[in-house]
Amino acid sequence: MLSRTIIRSPGRTFSTSTAMLNRCIIYTQNGDPAQVIRAITYPKLPSPPPNTVNLKFLLSPINPADVNTIEGVYPSKPSSTSNIAASGLGSQDEPVFVGGNEGLAQVVEVGEGVKGLKKDDWVVMDRPQLGTWSTSRNVPFHGVIKLPATGLTEAHGATMTVNPTTAYNMLDGFVRLQEGDWVIQNGANSAVGQLVIQIAKDRGLSTINFVRSRDDMGPLVDHLQSLGATKILTYDDFNDKSLRGKIKDWTGGKDIRLALNCVGGEPTTAMSKLLGQDAHLVSYGAMSKKPLSLPTSLHIFKNLTSHGFWQTNWSKTHSRTQKEELIAKLADMMKENKIRAPEHTIVNISAQESDEEATAKIRDVFARLAEGKFGKKVLLKLEDTAT
Amino acid sequence: MLSRTIIRSPGRTFSTSTAMLNRCIIYTQNGDPAQVIRAITYPKLPSPPPNTVNLKFLLSPINPADVNTIEGVYPSKPSSTSNIAASGLGSQDEPVFVGGNEGLAQVVEVGEGVKGLKKDDWVVMDRPQLGTWSTSRNVPFHGVIKLPATGLTEAHGATMTVNPTTAYNMLDGFVRLQEGDWVIQNGANSAVGQLVIQIAKDRGLSTINFVRSRDDMGPLVDHLQSLGATKILTYDDFNDKSLRGKIKDWTGGKDIRLALNCVGGEPTTAMSKLLGQDAHLVSYGAMSKKPLSLPTSLHIFKNLTSHGFWQTNWSKTHSRTQKEELIAKLADMMKENKIRAPEHTIVNISAQESDEEATAKIRDVFARLAEGKFGKKVLLKLEDTAT
Structure with missing residues (x-):
């Protein structure tokens, strides 16, 4: 399947021999995550088109709903189109879904017309199913909400929005x-x-x-x-x-x-x-x-x-201002440690691991999750792959 | 039990030898209505105290909730005190509950200070458990809502408020x-x-x-x-x-x-x-x-x-104006026959029947209701007893 995946970004097409700098966790069909997900690498993102930002993900949780989403039994389904637009992966005929609904990212580059965001800002997702199990993604700037500049741990930021x-x-x-x-x-x-x-x-x-x-x-x-x-x-x-x-x-x-x-x-x-x-x-x-x-x-x-x-549903039915206010309140409580970060285990997928190794590691995580072997929240940390 | 009932009205005490003109259906303990209710006669009401009206009931339904109330299993319980105040029956030590929550009545006499009501007006109850299975009652004028002057049948009026x-x-x-x-x-x-x-x-x-x-x-x-x-x-x-x-x-x-x-x-x-x-x-x-x-x-x-x-609960949490508006809307729909009166049977308890006969008749009604022998709503019509 993967060999048939067309890798492209808006307006540009890369051959798979282009420098492989990014990695994400994808699935092309629903099923047991331990069977259907895999890690793939994809080209370094081009500069962001207008009104979009390029993000580098710092830490992204695996939530129970993510498992249901991959199984295809969750009512909120990712759009393959949005994934395509956002990542340059897949095509209408060959949908590729990037896993992950929640995550903490850092702004790497802002496109023309983007307001209220600058390089190095920390952001969380304001849209569901943006595909946060990635190293880097290009997303519309309205799809993210900025976090306060200081005082939050990565684990706090990564587990903020759900x-x-x-x-x-x-x-x-x-x-x-x-x-x-x-x-x-x-x-x-x-x-x-x-x-x-x-x-x-x-x-x-x-x-x-x-x-x-x-x-x-x-x-x-x-x-x-x-x-x-x-x-x-x-x-x-x-x-x-x-x-x-x-x-x-x-x-x-x-x-x-x-x-x-x-x-x-x-x-x-x-x-x-x-x-x-x-x-x-x-x-x-x-x-x-x-x-x-x-x-x-x-x-x-x-x-x-x-x-x-x-x-x-709350997110769909509330204004951007209401959402920003909520995130600001929660961030304040986290900074004051009134809200602790959840007990967690960070699963690191390093730049040195091949896609095959990364796939095996992440499938093993899901197999262990299914057996209830983590008592803690699993947070994924994907590093850019080597060139 | 009954012989020990003290009969009084606010500020006055009558001996039981006073002219017996009114009748109502009472119970002094909870239980199967076919066992615990009885008809009693009581003196003609004195002129109404300030801010109250004397009512003559025209027609009063037996609703399923009335049965549960007499059984003592309904969350809305009549207050013996309100019954005392309203009817001159019973005492704090010997509570007498007059049955009936819903009914159509006609104003017979208005007390000083009463606003918006005059003799012969048709009214429905604005308070629960006022004891509508009566010929006549004295009630606070805030306890009733006036119906439009014309166009309603007694059956419509009697079944309006529940x-x-x-x-x-x-x-x-x-x-x-x-x-x-x-x-x-x-x-x-x-x-x-x-x-x-x-x-x-x-x-x-x-x-x-x-x-x-x-x-x-x-x-x-x-x-x-x-x-x-x-x-x-x-x-x-x-x-x-x-x-x-x-x-x-x-x-x-x-x-x-x-x-x-x-x-x-x-x-x-x-x-x-x-x-x-x-x-x-x-x-x-x-x-x-x-x-x-x-x-x-x-x-x-x-x-x-x-x-x-x-x-x-709706009645408790809505204003008098809202309740009057609702009753007016329903009365309009009834007058235009957009709302039909329910199929019903009228059970008449005439002036000629003794309390014992009336008790037997009403107990029989409840026994037949318990067996599901009425397919229709039972409406009670109590006539004043002979002097």
Whole structure:
């Protein structure tokens, strides 16, 4: 397949013998990432056309949604056309999708007409599926948002636009919460759950955090408490008849009006029953793979509203200014270490590795991810290949 | 029990030997209505205190929620105090609850300071659980809303404030619908469902109406079509693989953004999957007694929002002006026969019947209701007892 890939950039065509300076992780068909992805090298980018910038990626996460996207089961699909336009790879007949939705990049060169960006600026992606598992890409300057100049780590910047935005917007967009209010969540040790704890704490909100019970709860409890979790419970505690009374003691009888759910099934039904009048349940995941099952009476008599949240949809329905403001707020919190970078492992693909070696390494990463062998977020660092 | 009931009205105490002119249906403890309710007579009301009116009830429905209220399982509970204040019955120590939440009454006499009401005006209740299964009651004038002077039948007026308001508000309050839009509902032959069909038709909306399948669908289909139903389907049709395509043909591919649910369980899950992007599911009943079970992906990726609707809550959270406007709109539609009065049976309790006879008759009505022996709405007509 790859030998048939036409490599071109807008207005120019390179033979594959041109100096090979860039690398990216691509797939040409959907399937198990450990089977279908591969690393390829492609020519150094020409100077950016008007209103575009050339980016060098510094660090790009592999998120669970990336796996679903490659499998072809994620509702947000990359456009092969946008990938072509952006990278000079593939053709209409031979689509090539560059993997990666999120990432931190540095501006290398700005095209004519570009506003608000200059060489060396750090940027994050403002469009989904831009293909961040690359060394360098050419993208429209409207496709990126500039980060503050200093104070952020690469890991902070690389993980800015999916999880922290989700956590922030769920706390911000459904219920007008005030200092001293309580929020309840399940899957509290998920990437988003941990961010909810930190952002809630910064806002003066208290959190009741449900997690799966495990043999040794100590380290998890310590970790979540260190992030600022107010209370930590397990799904087994839903069977505790005194739970409602305990929560009433904690909250001083104040109604809980926001619940965040990434689990579905029974732990969500039980959690919803702890909510007060006019509450909102916001679902952003379904880790149990079980549907959301709620007694209709909660909706009718307690005026519970059940929503979903998807950051991709938020991005589509909010203005550029709103997005820039959100990124600025999150960056400030990260600089002050109110939001920690997630625990992560950096997978480095160096300039010295051949495409075959790089392909084997990245496929192995996906195989291990599928087996749940990373407990941490995997961040890809692709270096330019040798000439 | 009854012999110990203290009968008084604000500021005055009557002995039970006073002329017995009024009658109402009461209960002093929760339970099966066929066991716990009874008819009692009570003195003719004195002239109304300031800011109150004396009402004579013309017709008052027995709604399903009234049964649940008497059973003690409905979240909206009558206040014995309000009943005392309103009727002169019972005491703090011996609460007496007068049944009935909805009803049509005529103003008999207005107290000092009452604005906007005069003798002979027709009114409906603006407060829940005022005890409408009575011949006469004294109520605060803010507790009622005046109906237009002419053109309404008693059956229209008596059934105005629960079902038509629910249907109207569900069509009005969640999605900004425009002429030509589609609405989907289950339990379409419920009292509210039939009103949804009529109000939707008047607004130029098309409806897809799901009902339980039955041996002879003909009469039901004819009836719902005569109300203005655009399409009528049964829950069995959810198994029809071509359903989605059919609906697409009907709607011209337009997304359906509002679904109304009074069933729960599987027919609601299946109905929700027919909705388009950014849709709202509004639940106002759970006739299947099964919970609402929705794939989380509908919430996350299609941005489905699931709400409940309870007219009692709407009333609490809307201004008097909004309520008056709503009643005026519905009354107009009724006068033009765009909204038909529900099919009904009038149960008359005449002045000649003793309390024992009246009690036996009304208990029998509830026993037959529990067996599902009325297919129609039961409307109570209580006449003043003889002196």
